[in-house]
Amino acid sequence: MPSLGNSMERISGEHSDVHFLVGNGDAKEDFTSKCFRYICQNAVQLFGSDEFLQIDQKMLYNLLDSDRLLLSDEFEIWKAALRWADEKCRQNGIECSSENRRSVLGSTLFKIRFPNIHEDDFAKCVVPSGVLTEKELLSVYQFNSHPNLYLRGVSGLYSLKFPSHGRISDWNISKDNRRGTLALEIEKMSKFAGGKLGSRRFSEKVHINGLPWKIEAQIRKKTGTDEKCLGFFLWCDAIERGSVNRVFSATYRIESEKSEAENSIGTFCDYVINLSFWWGFENFITFAELFDPSNGFYNREEDKVTLSIDLIVKKEKLYKIIVDECKSSGTIEMEIENLSKFAREVIVSERKSETVHIKGFPWKIWTQIEKKNESTDNEKWLCIYLLCDAPEEDKNWSCKCTAIFRIVSQKNGVSDFRREFDDYVFDNNENSWGVKNFISFGELMDPFKGLYNKSEDKATFAIDVTVKEEKMEDK
Structure with missing residues (x-):
C-alpha cells in the first residue's frame, strides 16, 4: 500500500495538510472521514504492510478504537500491535521487553479487545508476552468464564478494562452484498446415498458480506428409525475466533424440476453467527422422498440433485449493556x-x-x-x-x-x-x-x-x- 503511512500521519495530526488541500468545515471533515474509512476497509493489507509500522501512536489508537476495522480476528490485531510496538522500541533504541512494549503502546493497549481472542491464542501468545498484568489477565479469563456477570453489572474480583463487543466491518457494504445464493450439485447421487452414515459433500465457498459460506450435505439416520435421510447444513468458515457478531436468515431449498410439484423448503431466521459454526436440518428429507419421481427433486437421467440456500446477512450487532x-x-x-x-x-x-x-x-x-x-x-x-x-x-x-x-x-x-x-x-x-x-x-x-x-x-x-x-x- 504505497505511501499509506505518510498519508495516515498527516491526517492523524492537526490536519494542517488536509486543511491546506480541502479547506475548512464540512469539506475537511468529509475528506478526513473518507480517508479513515478507506484505511479501515483495507485493514488486512495495512496491518501486514511496512507502512503500518511508521504510523504514530495517536493513529494506532484511533484505528484500534474503531468498531469498523474490516478484520474478523482480534488476534491478528494484537499481533500487529505487538509488531508496531517492537518497531517503536527499535526506533527509540530500547529493548523489546514486555515493559517497554507496554510503555510505547500506552493507552492504545486498552483498545485491543482481548476477550474476543480465542482462549488458545490468548494462553499461548498473549499471556507469555508479559504485556498484560496478572490482574488484567485474570479479568479476561473471568469475563470469558461468566460474561453474564458483566451483563448484569457484576464485575467480580477483577474489573475488565478492555472492550468486549465485536467490531462492525460493514462500512459502505451495499444491500446486494448482504444477499447471495449458495448451490451444491450432488453428482452420482445414487452412489452418495448408498454410502456410509456421516458421508459428506461440500459446495464451493461463496463470500457474502465479507464472510466465506458453504453448503454441507450429509448422510444421516432419520431420528428414531433406521431410514437414511439427507442432512442439509450451512457453514460459515470465518469464525474460529468467535469475534464475528452478525445476524443472518437462510432459506434451504431442494428445487423440484416439476412445475406442478412444490419445492422442499426450510428456514432459519435471525441466528447470531458467533454462537455456532453451522446451522441446518439433520433430517431435511428422507432418501425415499428425495428419489420419489413424483416429487421431481432427483434428476434420474444425470443422477444428480441440486441443493441451494438463499442467504441474507443482516446488520451486525454489538453487545451493548x-x-x-x-x-x-x-x-x-x-x-x-x-x-x-x-x-x-x-x-x-x-x-x-x-x-x-x-x-x-x-x-x-x-x-x-x-x-x-x-x-x-x-x-x-x-x-x-x-x-x-x-x-x-x-x-x-x-x-x-x-x-x-x-x-x-x-x-x-x-x-x-x-x-x-x-x-x-x-x-x-x-x-x-x-x-x-x-x-x-x-x-x-x-x-x-x-x-x-x-x-x-x-x-x-x-x-x-x-x-x-x-x-x-x-x-
Missing part, C-alpha cells in the same frame, strides 16, 4: 411474515425472534413446525417456546419465571389466544419451555378466529415474562 435490560418483567414479540409460505415448509422449520433482555438474561421466542403428537394425519401444528439464549459455556445460572404465551388478535373485540405458565425454572440444562402443539395452522389461519392478518399474510406472537428469582454464581 443498557439499563433497561435489568428490568424483571418484559414482553418479547415476533411477527411471522409470509405465514402461508411458512406453513408449507418442512417439519422442524423454525423462526426465532430478536433477543430481549429481562433481568439480565437474553430471551427469545422460538417457533417450530411439527406434527401433532401420535397423529397419523399430515396436519401441521405450530410449536412455541420461550428460550433463554444464554451462552453454553455459562454453567452456573438459573432463574424462575412466569410466562404468558399469546397470539395477538388481529380483530377488534376478539381476545388474544393465550396459555399461562407459572414458576418454571430455566438453567443451563433446561433453557427452553413451551407448548409443542400450541395451535394447528388450520386454526391459526381460520378467518373467524381473528389471529391471522390475511391481507398482510402475517401473525403476531408475544410472550410476557416475569423473572421471580435468579442466580448467577462466579466459581
